[in-house]
Amino acid sequence: MYKILIVEDDPTISKALQTLLENWDYEVLCCKNFKDIMSDFISFEPHLVLLDISLPYYNGYHWCATIRAVSKVPILFISSASDNLNIVMAMNMGADDFISKPFDFTVLVAKIQAVLRRAYSFTGQTRAIEHTGVILNLNDTTVSYKDQKIELTKNDFRILQMLMENAGKVVSRNDLMTRLWESDEFVDDNTLTVNVTRLRKKLEEIELYDWIGTKKGMGYWIE
Template sequence: MYKILIVEDDNTIAEEVGRYLMKWGYEVEAVTDFGDVLGHFGRFLPQLVLMDIGLPFYNGYYWCGEIRKVSQVPVIFVSSASDNMNIVMAVNMGGDDFITKPFDLEVMAAKVQAILRRTYSFSAPTSLMEYKGMILNLSDMTLVCRDEKIELSKNEYRILQTLFENTGKTVTREAIMKRLWDEECFVDDNTLTVNINRLRKKLEGLGVEELIVTKKGIGYRLGEL
């Protein structure tokens, strides 16, 4: 089942579109906190986004740009501002299509189906993980936080992936080491500590402290921030 995220300031339109798409078998969610569109995106992990242009706080172009930092999922702009300048801007910001308000629901659904079919017929969606507004991209080993994107080393990425997969739990040092290195490569316990410290410094550069919490004598867990 494909998941569709609706980012629409008009509740009536969002509800109407949502009900119609659910009749087609899609799983649909609508953003209600327009100051945290990227966070909602990371938690829901949709395969397509319907994006209004005129939104509170930041417009749809801004949020499309933020999504493009972590994912190439299709974004369809939906707006009554259908002049050439807005259409060109939508395309330049990474939009895949443009639907002008008011629109016919059948036409909208047909566009959604066509883009999903074209995008996912031969490839799987990008795999993302989210925690407290931070998005870990499993396909290119990057982390996006507070509008900044950083590249991770293979070990840093695997450490975060392991912790993200075990949110709310403490992961033992032994379990992390097994994830990082295969049996053919012996690495002493100190090497894990070095990797953890390097990752912490990189996160501190993003202004994120206490993401990785040490449970003395056991291992590590994600902090509450």
């Protein structure tokens, strides 16, 4: 069953869309937390996103760019702001189609079906971990925050993945070293410190300052 995420501020429209699409046997989730749409995106793992331009806090272009930083999932804009400038901007941001409001439900469903058919000739779903707006993409070992993205080394990625998988908990140095070198053999403890220091400096490039904390004598953690 295909899953569709609806990002629409008007509850009347989002409810009508949900009812329509569920009648077509799609699994549907309507976003309610417009401050953090990526939480729903990561947890729900939709096959397609219906996205309005006018939204609280951040507009649809912002969320389109944020999703595109980590995923190839199809994005269909639905908006009454259907002038040529907005349509061109949406397509340039990575949208797959633009549907003007008010729209005919039959046409909308036909467009959704066509986009899904085209899109899922590619394999695999986006695999990612999200915490407080930080997105670790498990497919290409990049980390994104506030529309900024950096590539990680193998060691950077392994450290950050383990810390984000255990967010809110202290991860011991021994556990990190085992994950890092995938071995129970002795590794110089200072080598882990060097790797964490390097990772912290790299995260500062995307404005993540002091994001990895230290519990003296125990290990590291992310709040």
